[in-house]
Amino acid sequence: MKARSIPLNPMLMKQAPVFDLPVTLISGYLGSGKTRYINRQLLNNSGTRYAVLVNDFGELNIDAQLIESTSAHSVSLSNGCVCCSLAADIAAALEEVAACAHRLDWVLFEASGVADPQRVKQQVLNWPGFQLHNTLTLADACRIQSLVNDKFVGQHIRKQLIEAEQLTFSKTDLVDADEVAALQLWLAQLRASAGQTPHWDPHPRYYSQNLVDKQPWQRSDLERQLQSMDPALLRLKGFVYLQEDLDHQYLLQWLPGQWSLESFGPAREPAVNTLVAITQHPLCGDILSR
Ligand SMILES: [Zn+2]
Numbered sequence: 001m002k003a004r005s006i007p008l009n010p011m012l013m014k015q016a017p018v019f020d021l022p023v024t025l026i027s028g029y030l031g032s033g034k035t036r037y038i039n040r041q042l043l044n045n046s047g048t049r050y051a052v053l054v055n056d057f058g059e060l061n062i063d064a065q066l067i068e069s070t071s072a073h074s075v076s077l078s079n080g081c082v083c084c085s086l087a088a089d090i091a092a093a094l095e096e097v098a099a100c101a102h103r104l105d106w107v108l109f110e111a112s113g114v115a116d117p118q119r120v121k122q123q124v125l126n127w128p129g130f131q132l133h134n135t136l137t138l139a140d141a142c143r144i145q146s147l148v149n150d151k152f153v154g155q156h157i158r159k160q161l162i163e164a165e166q167l168t169f170s171k172t173d174l175v176d177a178d179e180v181a182a183l184q185l186w187l188a189q190l191r192a193s194a195g196q197t198p199h200w201d202p203h204p205r206y207y208s209q210n211l212v213d214k215q216p217w218q219r220s221d222l223e224r225q226l227q228s229m230d231p232a233l234l235r236l237k238g239f240v241y242l243q244e245d246l247d248h249q250y251l252l253q254w255l256p257g258q259w260s261l262e263s264f265g266p267a268r269e270p271a272v273n274t275l276v277a278i279t280q281h282p283l284c285g286d287i288l289s290r
Contacts, residue, residue: 019098019101019102019129020129020130020131021051021097021098021101021104021105021106021107021129021130021131022105022106022107022131022132022133023106023107023108023109023124023130023131023132023133024106024107024108024109024133024134024135024136025109025111025117025120025121025124025132025134025135025136026038026108026109026110026111026136026137026138027111027115027117027120027135027136027137027138027160027164028113028137028138028139028140028160028170029113029114029139029140029147029153029156029157029160030057030113030114030234030235030255030278031113031140031143031235031253031255031258032113032138032139032140032170033138033140033170033171034063034110034111034113034138035054035063035066035067035110036170037136037138037168037170038052038054038067038108038110039066039067039068039069041108042067042068042069042071042072042108043068043069045069045071048105048106049071049072049073049103049104049105049106050069050071050072050073050104050105050106050107050108051072051073051074051075051097051100051104051106051107051108052067052069052072052073052074052075052107052108052109052110053074053075053077053093053094053097053107053108053109053110054067054074054075054076054077054110055077055078055081055082055086055109055110055111055112055115056076056077056078056079056112056276057078057079057080057081057112057113057114057206057208057278058078058079058208058210058276058277058278059078059079059208059210059276060078060210060212060238060274060275060276061076061078062237062238062239062274062276063110064076064078065239066251072108073097073100073103073104075093075096075097077089077090077093079208080112081111081112081114081115081203081206082111082112082115082120082123083111083112083114083115083116083117083119083120083123083203084115084116084119084202084203087123090123094127094129094130098129098130101129106133107130109124113235113278114156114203114206114278115203116156116159116160116163116202116203117135117137117160117163117164117165118163121135134165134166135164135165135166136164136165136166136167136168137160137161137163137164137165137166137167137168138167138168138169138170139161139164139167139168139169139170139187140169140170140171140255141169141170141171141172141174141175141179141180141183142171142174142175142257142258143255143256143257143258144157144161144169144183145183145186148161148190152204152280153204153234153280155204156203156204158190158194159203161187161190161191162190162191162194167187169183169184204280206234206278206279206280207278207279207280207281207282207283208276208277208278208279209276209277209279209283209286209287210274210275210276210277211238211273211274211275211276211277211286211287211288212272212273212274212275213272213273214270214271214272214273215273215290216240216241216242216243216246216271216273217240217241217242217243217273218242218243218244219242219243219244219261222240222242222252222261222288223261225288225289226252226254226259226261229254229256229287230279230283230287232279232280232281232283233254233256233277233278233279233287234255234256234278234279234280235254235255235276235277235278236252236253236254236259236275236276236277236278236287237251237252237253237254237275237276238251238252238273238274238275238276239251239252239264239268239273239274239275240252240261240273240275241267241271241272241273245263246267246271247266247267248263248264248265248266248267249263249264249265249266249267249268249271250262250263250264251263251264252275275287275288
């Protein structure tokens with residue numbers, strides 16, 4: 001008797017699914033603009049009914065809260081990376097989507113910023129009822145070259161770029177057209193130099209830290225700290241309240257060399273600061289100090 005592959009989820013396999021839901025997998029390093037891309041896609045949907053799976057590496061599902069559409073069916077996968085942990089959560093999320101497949105046309109799957117696209121792809125490919133349509137990788141036009149040369153994350157970013165099937169530069173409005181053309185050339189050379197079958201180790205281990213409290217920040221104090229953060233910090237994002245404007249919550253987005261603090265709708269009840277930091281090693285103290 002020939003060996004047969006064993007389905008990952010025998011429960012789901014008992015009844016063969018009658019749907020074949022296309023999936024677009026969206027990957028890209030921390031801060032590459034995946035959530036923004038998804039929001040644009042949902043806005044210009046022209047009637048397509050989407051399910052959105054959002055994988056936040058941190059424990060708090062900030063990205064899921066940033067998905068603006070109320071019409072899309074959104075499922076959050078937080079506190080881990082879909083390429084190397086969270087197998088049970090992916091199973092639950094895909095089953096949840098499968099349960100309402102008759103009301104859906106398409107799935108957008110946002111991988112965590114640290115995920116390796118090929119590994120996430122395997123997760124999707126193994127699920128009955130879902131069909132991987134395309135894998136899109138985003139790269140921040142302002143930062144990608146320095147990231148590839150980074151001592152800690154360089155190898156990992158290089159891998160994400162080389163594995164990408166379809167690569168789009170984000171934040172191209174912040175660089176001029178010549179630079180974008182130069183980036184495209186650079187990327188083509190990078191991919192060509194990688195050879196056909198590169199051997200890769202799993203991506204480095206990343207750490208996350210939550211900052212949750214109720215004390216509103218003094219804007220100037222917060223901004224001063226954001227100018228000179230711990231060098232181990234790779235990403236900081238979430239919602240904060242400012243003493244100067246308690247009626248609104250503010251969205252804080254921080255990457256090395258880029259940050260923004262913008263009003264993000266009326267204050268919520270209760271008004272709680274919820275921030276997630278992603279770091280390259282565990283930190284002794286808090287990423288922000290009071
Ligand atoms: Zn991973």
